[in-house]
Amino acid sequence: MAKRSRKKQSLSFDERLQRAADEAREAARKLPIGRERDALLKKAKQTETAARINLWLTSAGLQSPK
Template sequence: MQKRRRFKQQFTLQDRLAAWSQEILAQAAALPPGPERDALIKKARQAEVASRVDDWAAGPT
């Protein structure tokens, strides 16, 4: 049986999602209006929502 490769993330999920969202928005800004740009903007919004959901789920218990 193979062992799972485990490692600790260096940055929090929120940090990684925020960085990825900013990178995607920068890519979208470089594109002309169209379906590719819309898809990138949609991905960035999904990352922002995921960050909010993670924050909500980890809220005060």
């Protein structure tokens, strides 16, 4: 069985998601209106949604079922 390479992340998951969204939006700004730009903007929106969901799931107010 192949061994998985492990890498210690220097940024938190939330920071990596936000950075990915920012990079996608910046790349979209440089493109003319079209499918590729729309795809990048969709990716940015999905990434920001994932960050919000992760924040909600890891919040202190969320309690496990009893």
